[in-house]
Amino acid sequence: MTRRTSRQADIAKEAGVSQSTVSMVLNGTAENGRISAETRKRVLSTARRLQYVPASAQRAPAARTQPLLLGVHTFEPIFPTSTGDYYFEFMRGIEDQAATEGCNLMLFTAARHDSGVRRIYEDGENGLRQAAGSLLLGHHADRDDLARLSAEHYPFVYIGHREVADGIAYIGGDYRTATGRIVDELVGGGHRSFAYLGETSRHEPQVDRWEGFATALGRFGLPVPEPHFTDPEGLTAQWLDAAVASGATALVVESVSLLRVLAAMASIRGLEIPRDLSVVVLVDVPPGEVGARQWASLRVPRHEMGRRAVHLLTSLLTDPAGEYERQVLLPCSYSLEATVGPRA
Incomplete structure (x- = not known):
């Protein structure tokens, strides 16, 4: 009988990590994913022990006679x-x-x-x-x-x-991990009360961001605010007033369209960012897209x-x-x- 070749899934199970972690370690991109040296060492040791051979080394790629x-x-x-x-x-x-x-x-x-x-x-x-x-x-x-x-x-x-x-x-x-790290830094900067402004459409990228946010607050034992999911047309100054009145010092926003309305409302209310309220956007904000300023943001x-x-x-x-x-x-x-x- 032919011995089955070890797979990345086998390494992940044996090393007690996710398959994506194994993939990044074996592909040499672990440092970009902030995987610890100890984890990288464990994955590589397990791969050697299981005699893992990449698929590319096991078979030659299919020949192509013309461009795909x-x-x-x-x-x-x-x-x-x-x-x-x-x-x-x-x-x-x-x-x-x-x-x-x-x-x-x-x-x-x-x-x-x-x-x-x-x-x-x-x-x-x-x-x-x-x-x-x-x-x-x-x-x-x-x-x-x-x-x-x-x-x-x-x-x-x-x-x-x-x-x-x-x-x-x-x-x-990986929006979940990045959002969690953003919360870690906000808490490290002294923030203890948060507000969350999200999009009405809840696809996996939006859910990942919210869950990364909520999970990170849970790690610190901090209260998880009730998220406000809305379209830009439905965002009111009353919501912003309530968030500030509740003691929120950091506001996390999912989209540029929501940020645009929020920034206008904050200006009308005389709120100075970041002196009165810190704001982070969980997506890229092109320069000049929302006012002349730069915004703290997650980079996709x-x-x-x-x-x-x-x-x-x-x-x-x-x-x-x-x-x-x-x-x-x-x-x-x-x-x-x-x-x-x-x-x-």
Whole structure:
């Protein structure tokens, strides 16, 4: 009988860590994810003991006689774009890695639903079939379309965290961990009372942010505030008044659109940020997007997400049975200098 080759899942189980941790250690990106030296040592020791051999060393990649044609499907229009646009770095990463991998790209724009959201299926037909596989991105992903693509075994990678059907391949950001570290620093700066302003639509990225926030407060034994989930049109100055009256000294916001309204209300109320209220945004804020100032924010690794998505898709196409992680959350960075102040 042939001995089964050890997998990353075996290493994770034996070492008592997550498979994503094993992947980062073995791929040499552990320091970016702030994985401790002790954990890295334990993972590498376990890999040696289990005689782990990467899939790339076990088999040669499938030969290609011509460049792969990769589709790019966006659920909402993203062009034309500028360097300050949220999608710009995703698209730049996709293009950069496609050039590196020797692939061509095709942008799908035809199928449109009455809601204005682009659908993958039109008249029952998969509109992505012209491409060998596709990259999907956008806030308004149709989960039925994703589940159907998965059931049909069409190769695709979603850029963003989405849990659908039996599991789809995705490259997302680790918002939960980054948000938790932001809370750690806020508490370290003396903040003990918080307010949380989130979006009405609660997809995995929004849920990850909220859970990272709530879990971090729980570690410190601090009260977890009732989150306020709303659209920008529904945000009122009364909510801000109540948050300040409750003693909140730090306000965490999920989106730029909510921040824009909040900043205007704070100005009307005469609140000075960060002297009277520290504010952190859990997404990138392009310069000049909300006033002239910079904002303390979580930084989404958009360029790297685009690159990694292309690499994962080409792996699915050329080595579909290979042992590599198909659901990846990349580390996020953050900066708190601009609109966060200490509390005595």
